[in-house]
Amino acid sequence: MRKVKISIKNLSKNFGDKQVLNNLNLDIYESESLAIIGESGTGKSVLTKCIDGLENYESGTISYENIEDIKKLSKSKKNNYMGKFGILFQNAALFDSLTVEENLKFCKKNNLKKILKDVSLPESLLKEYPNNLSIGVQKRVGLARAILKNPEILILDEPTTGLDPIISKQINSLIKKLVEKKKITTVTVTHDMQSVYEFSDYTAFIENGSISWYGKSNEIKKKGNRSLINFINGIY
Amino acid sequence: MNYLNDKFLFFFKKIGSVFFEVFSSIGEIVLFFVDFVRYLFIGKFYAKNFFLQLIKIGYNSLPVVGLTSIFTGMVLALQSYTGFSRFSAESAIPNVVVLSITRELAPVLAGLMVAGRSGAAIAAEIGTMKVTEQIDALKTLSTNPFNYLVVPRVLAGIISLPILVFIGDIIGVLGGYLICTQVLNFNPVVYLQNTYNFVEFLDVFSGLVKACVFGFIITLMGCYYGFNAKGGAQGVGMSTTYSVVSSSILILLMNYILTSLFFNL
Numbered sequence: 247m248r249k250v251k252i253s254i255k256n257l258s259k260n261f262g263d264k265q266v267l268n269n270l271n272l273d274i275y276e277s278e279s280l281a282i283i284g285e286s287g288t289g290k291s292v293l294t295k296c297i298d299g300l301e302n303y304e305s306g307t308i309s310y311e312n313i314e315d316i317k318k319l320s321k322s323k324k325n326n327y328m329g330k331f332g333i334l335f336q337n338a339a340l341f342d343s344l345t346v347e348e349n350l351k352f353c354k355k356n357n358l359k360k361i362l363k364d365v366s367l368p369e370s371l372l373k374e375y376p377n378n379l380s381i382g383v384q385k386r387v388g389l390a391r392a393i394l395k396n397p398e399i400l401i402l403d404e405p406t407t408g409l410d411p412i413i414s415k416q417i418n419s420l421i422k423k424l425v426e427k428k429k430i431t432t433v434t435v436t437h438d439m440q441s442v443y444e445f446s447d448y449t450a451f452i453e454n455g456s457i458s459w460y461g462k463s464n465e466i467k468k469k470g471n472r473s474l475i476n477f478i479n480g481i482y
Numbered sequence: 483m484n485y486l487n488d489k490f491l492f493f494f495k496k497i498g499s500v501f502f503e504v505f506s507s508i509g510e511i512v513l514f515f516v517d518f519v520r521y522l523f524i525g526k527f528y529a530k531n532f533f534l535q536l537i538k539i540g541y542n543s544l545p546v547v548g549l550t551s552i553f554t555g556m557v558l559a560l561q562s563y564t565g566f567s568r569f570s571a572e573s574a575i576p577n578v579v580v581l582s583i584t585r586e587l588a589p590v591l592a593g594l595m596v597a598g599r600s601g602a603a604i605a606a607e608i609g610t611m612k613v614t615e616q617i618d619a620l621k622t623l624s625t626n627p628f629n630y631l632v633v634p635r636v637l638a639g640i641i642s643l644p645i646l647v648f649i650g651d652i653i654g655v656l657g658g659y660l661i662c663t664q665v666l667n668f669n670p671v672v673y674l675q676n677t678y679n680f681v682e683f684l685d686v687f688s689g690l691v692k693a694c695v696f697g698f699i700i701t702l703m704g705c706y707y708g709f710n711a712k713g714g715a716q717g718v719g720m721s722t723t724y725s726v727v728s729s730s731i732l733i734l735l736m737n738y739i740l741t742s743l744f745f746n747l
Contacts, residue, residue, distance in 0.1 A: 300618050329624040339615040343607075352623045395623070 251276040251399065251431050252297060257306035258455075259292055266292050268455035269306070274399075279425050279432040281442040281463060284452035285477065290435040291336070293452070294401050297433065298331040299324055332397030332430075336404045338388035340376035346387050347372040353394040365390045365420060382413040386420070393424060400425070402434040406441055418444045439478055442466070451477065514706045518636055521628040531634035539600045539635070539701070540642025544649065546599055547592045551650035554587050555579060555657025563666055575668075576676035579658035581685060585744075588650040589689045590737050593696035596643065597729040601700040604635055605725035608708025609718035617709070627709075636701040643697030644690040651686060688744040695740065696733050703729040 252274040259267040266289040274280055274297075282290045295301035297308060299316055307315040316327055340349050350358050350372075359369050365386040376384055385405060392400060405421060406414035418438075422445035425432050434441055442449055442463050449466055451459040451474045459474045466474065562575045608631055611617050620627045655677060662668040704725045711721040 295618075298622065300621060325621075325624060325626070328622050331622055333619070333622050335615045335619060337614055339619040341611075341616055341619070352625065391619075391623075 248275040248278070250274070251311065253307075253309045254293075254297070255307045255309075257293075257296060257303055257308065259289070259296060259301065259303045266455055267296070267303070270452075270456045272450055272457050272460070274431060274433060275448075276431055277429045278447045279434065279445055281434045281436055281446035281449045282452060283436060283439075283442060283449060283474075283477070286437075288452045289455050290452055291403055294403060294433060294435055298333060298399075298401055299328045329395075330398040331401055332392035332395060332399070333401045334385065334388045334392045334403060334405055336407060338376070338381070338384040340384055340387055340391070342376050344375075345372065346374050346376065346379075349376070349387065350391055350394060353391060361390045361394050364393075364424065366416075382409050382417065385409070385417060389417075389420070389424070393428065393430070396428075397430065400430045400432045402432065402436075404435055404437065406436065406438045414438060414440065421445050510710075511702075511706055514709070515702060517628055518632055518702065518705075521626060521633055522637075525626050525629040528630055528634050531630065532638055535635050535638035536642055538603070539596065539638050539697075540645060543592075543596050543599055543642075543646055546595050547646045547650045548653050550591045550595050551583070551588055551654035552657040554591060555583055555654035555659075556661045558582055558587070558654075559658040559661040559666070563662075572666075572668075573676065575662060575666075576658065576673050577680040579662075580655050580677045580681045583654035583658070584651045584681065584685045584689045586689070586737075586741075588654050589647050589692040589696060590733065592643065592647050592650050592693065593700065593733045593737075594730055596639075596646070596697070597700045597703075597726055597733065600639075601704040601729045602722045602726050604701060604704030605708045605711075605722045606718055608705055609711030609721040612709060612711045613714055613717060632702075632705045632709075635705055636698060639697035639701030640694050641697070643693040643700075647689055647693035648686070651689065684744070684747065688740070691744075692737060692740050695736050699732045699736065700729045703732070 250273045254270060254272045254274075257267050257270040258265065270289075270293065272293075282293060284290050292301060296303045299319075302317065308317070310316055310327065310330075313319065313327065316324070319327055340346075341352075347358060350361065354361075358372065362369060362371065367383065367386050367390070371379070371383070371387070376387070379387070389402075389405070392402075402421065406417050409417060418441050421432075421434075421441070424430075425445050432445075434446060436442060446463045449459075449461065449463045450457050451470070453473055459471045461469055466478065470478070558579050559575060562578045563572060566572050566574055566578075608617075611631075617627050617631075620630060659670070659673055659677075662673050663670045707721040707725040707728070711717045
């Protein structure tokens, strides 16, 4: 029996005159991995930022377990709500004035070596500054930071963007291993269909600010609508 | 006719939008200030960040402020001599130097120098953190960005500027002393005695109060424009420029207001 973790109803979000999300409806289920795909600028990252409370929205509701609408939360309760998320940002967003160790210590003071092992990184990296690391390694550290505080929901914003195919494959397998091991509800925004097939149970396709297709990731090719098939085949 | 009407309306719309932007910015800055005051008393205090900022804003600005002060004191002594020698009032030069330096020049020039140096650095650092989602990351790591970034910087600004200005006062007076004794052949003991006898507590105190206010303005503006940086490198560059320009204008404005207040004391 699937249990709804987050329910999004009629969500709309504008930036000035531009409407990015338009009456979007989506349910995110507990312990499942959902991939959100779509063309650039269709509002995928904005949607995740609305979900984790980093962006406000004009209309609609986002309910989380027994919270009716996260928009109505007080500042302190919103902070608690945001603490439930572990986020891997598009460019890792590591604090560049701090070492890897200090970045990780933001979440937890101990077990850092174990978490580095989990993301296949050597202990020697702890004293390095993020600017000295490749983007692939930065993303692994970002992933370690995201999972270190044992989040209820893991959000991965384009985890493989900007990486070469080999590193992308490594990151995808790493995420698959972590998602399967920890059974965390995961939302992944991606353009990389490999990420979708490798570790996402379900896929939502965003078009014109709303979900135009939702279904099992392994049924995309069989049941996907025309726009989705065109998208994965690179036809616009 | 319609064309003229459109032009006329366009003109007033433009003026209206400029006024709207100015007043909405003022409102946002006031709200930012209110948030600063609120988080000053609630939430975690990051002592390590505070001491780091004391070093960055205060200690690291010392060479720039010192150089500005010494040259200002030297120039002031030379220019005063040019004027005062015309009516044989050379003995008043130590008084003019110490009054100008402590009341006016050291706080204003130190403020402007620190605005260009540290204010710009604060706006650039926080702006980069904003556009690279580091501030969003802080929020999701249950760390309040105001407590972590703004409070330590503004407090460090308020504390370090008066210290810088006090040191600047001493160096500026020393600059005047060097010129008067080495170039203009003043008696060193008489110069120092004149300086010491003439300067009052209020002269130094008013300069230090100004410095506190300027330190607050510089760091608050740096943090505000950094937090509101948009886009990429260009957005960060713009936030840095706005931070320095607005800090400099506010410093000059507040300098007049504070001088008027102290003038009546």
